[in-house]
Amino acid sequence: MNDSSSPSNDTASAAEWARAHRLLAWQSALFLALCWWYVPRLNNNVIGDREFTGWVGPIAERFVAGEIPYVDFVFPIPPGSFVLLALVQQLTGQAILIQELWAASICHLLMAWLAYAIAAQLSSPRTAIFVAAGSLITAMQLPKECLYDHTSQLCAWASVTTGLYAFRSEPAKSARWWLSAGFLTSATLIFKQSTAVGIGAGWLFGLAYLIFVDTYRLRQDIGAPLGAAVGQAFGWRRTDVKHFSYGLGLGVALLWALLWSLDSGMGPFIQAVFSDASGLKGGKLPLLLNVLSYLFNFDAYRGSLLFLGLMIYAGFRSSRAQPLSLNKECEDPGDLTVAAAWLIATVLFCTFGAAILLLAANISSIPPIILAGTEGLRLLPAFGLGFGCLFLVVHLFYARQLPPSGPSERHRAGGLGDRGHVFVAVGLTAMVCSLIYNTSFVRFYPFYYNNPNIPFAFLALHLIISRTRLPGAAFGIFALSLLPLFSIKMNRALGAQTPVLGGHWMGLQVNERGAEMLRAARTVQSLAAADETVLVLPEDVQLVGLFNRPRPTIRGAVLFVDQYAARLLSDDLLALRRDLPKVVVVHPNERVLWERVFSTWSVDSATHRVMYEFLFKLLPQHYERKASFRSVYFWRQGTMDIWVRKSSGPSKESP
Incomplete structure (x- = not known):
């Protein structure tokens, strides 16, 4: 069963794999049933209530309106997720937050299928379903309900999966898998650049590992000179790299075509998504230093004495059952x-079922x-x-030990x-992608985001545990x-029991903090007519959608620290002074928090600078505070202040 279309464990029967496929379908059906109750309760209400939510939908509305991304409005995120939601909005005739929440959940389901496909190539039917289940639950825990984080990671998972299948295919069939892996790698750039850079760098490391192993084998087994060994090792990968490169080109062509269809172009895209974005995250050197700090400064796991002892025991017991070298670890x-x-x-x-019951019974x-x-x-x-x-x-x-392959493949790893x-x-590829994706934050959280290291971590865990031969251990881990x-995340969902009947949050249920934001939205809408502008500082795109009032006419799409480029500041400040917003919403009001x-x-x-311009100059001169509402801003109690332009004051600032 070496064909890539078939699972890899030769000892497993077709009946076992059929059972595993049915279990995957059963898990998928249960997940979708849960989502019916769960998805409407996932909102974080405001940025900082726990994380970001719903930043794609309101910007997608600008795509629907025909505005040109990176020209009419500028933001450092690729267009893919916005285009997807814009299509949904056009098909349904409405733009509501629950669309983005459902799209993210569908990504989680597809990730579980990919986790199953990965494990099926390297382990047994039982382990494959265990890995799929663990990966699904882990992917669901990401509190950041922004679609671009989910779609980009889905592409990265798919790239890793197709690359794995390329390795596991006959040479005549591997070309299409390498083409797919390359296409999915560059297609990731359509959704998020950090993920695309991560998966691209990951494949460099993964292939470099195999080239190192090939070189070492040739040197040790036949005494090949270093240069000749390296050349031969590269030569073995030339065809794979060629097809992978063709796929990369197809993905870039798709990105170009997408930008062309939006009347945008590669120049503005590169300026916003690469030049602006790296500076907004601190610069290229700090991002690189972040990766190094992940390797040296942060815990990869909770290393208490008990857990450390259990890890050592599991590793020792499994190594006694079989040597861990080469292919033995995959004999599950x-x-x-x-x-x-x-x-x-x-x-x-x-x-x-228990999760559905908790939600359906309105357990708080x-x-x-x-x-x-x-x-x-x-x-x-x-x-x-x-x-x-x-x-x-x-x-x-x-590395010197040789796999049981034919003469032409005798020294070739993989x-x-x-x-x-x-x-x-392939696991190294996934891990490098995960590290680089995380670079925009100074701390390393290996399982916070939906990174492609998730299925490989579960697979490694189950391969070790199943080989310990401890009765019930694998089922216990499952x-x-x-x-x-x-x-x-489930606890927060249980607390959301107030239904929302209209507006951007229609179809959701919210907790008391969400209900407070609904009251704030009604206040904003009473102070600003449908054609009057509202500015949120610092900007939370979800609130822009909730308030349902136009933003000021500025080029910056999101006035937030890592989203708003300095090159836009001068013109945007001039536009804001020339046409003062009718309402300004400051959240949080506490300067120390933001x-x-x-x-x-x-x-x-x-x-x-925009914040200081309003807080210390424009608000005191031209606005009066009308209302304040309680909120939470990244685990701290805060307030949302609503300011309205003085009725007797000018609609523009005097020069």
Whole structure:
């Protein structure tokens, strides 16, 4: 079963794989049933209530209106996710937040399918469904409900998956998989540049690892000179790289065609998405230093004595069962009997069913003691990172050993019989992508975002655990990996019980903080007519949609510290002074709160200057405060102040 269309574990029967496929379909159906109750409760209400939510939909409306991205309005994010939501808005005739929330959830479902496809090439049917389940629950926990973070990661997962299938295919069939992997790598740039750079760099590292192994084998086995060995190792990859490059070109062509269809162009796109964006995140050198700090300064897992001891015990016991070198780690002893399949199906039903029952019964919260445990279990895949590092070291140590392949492939790593080095190479690709994606933030959180390292972490964990031969251990890890469904994000959803019947939040249910924002929105709408402008500082795009009033006519699409380029400041300030907004919403009013968040990227950004212009000059001179509302801004109590232009004052500032 070496064909890429078939799972890779030769010892598993067709019946076992059929059971695994049915379990994946069962899990998908349960997930969609949960989403019916869960998705309408996912809103974070405002930026900082926990994270960002809904920043794509309101900007997508500008695409629908025919405005030209990167020309009429400028923002440092590629257009793909905005175009997708613009199409949804045109098809449905409305622009509401729940569209973006559903789109993100569909991405999570597709990620679970890709996780299954990855594990199916490197393990058993039972392990494949375990990895798919754990990956789905982990992907669901990302609190940042912005579509571009989900679509870009979905492309990265798909690139890793198709690259893995390219390695696992016969040479005659691998070309189409390498073409797909290259296309998906560059297509990631249509959605988010940091993910695209990450997956591109990841493939460089993954292929470099295999070239190193090939070179070492040639040097040690036949005594080839270094130059000749390196040349031969590169030569073996030439065809793969050629087809991968063709795919890259197709993805770039699709991006160009998309920009052309929007009346934009590569020049404005590159200026906004690369030149502006790197400066907004602190510059190229700080971003590189962030990656290095992830490797040296931050914990990859919770290394308490107990957990460290359990990791060592699992690694030691599994190595006694089989040597960890080369392909042995992929000889997964897990099987999927009829009884095992029924047990897995029952556990999935009980888990998702319990979540649906909590939501349907309007249970208001999860007990704190349970919440503490389930939140801690979100770190479970981090132990898989440790085992992944173990596999990397072992494979480097045993690089000279040859896989059971034919004469022409005898010294080439990553052939059909060489699953071990493929696992390391593709896992390294995913990990590098994850590290680079995270660079816009100074701290490293390996499982906060939906990075493609997630399925490989679960796969490494299950490969080790299943080989320990401890009765029930693999099922125990599977069950534990489902429990984070009942962590903080579910608890927040349970607290959202007030239905919203109209406006941008139509179809949602919100908690008391969300209800407060609805009251604020009604106040804003009473103060500004439908054709009068409202400015939110610092800007939260979700609130722009909720207030349903036009923004001032400025080129900056989002007045936020890491979104607003300094080159736009002069003209935009002039436009704001020339035509003062009717209403200004300041959230948070507490300067220390927004400055603390801004300092992550800059202490003197263009957004700082807009804030100071209004807070210390324009608001005192031309506005009066009409209302204040309670809010939360990144775990701190804050207030939202609403200012309206004085009725007797000018609509523009005097020169």
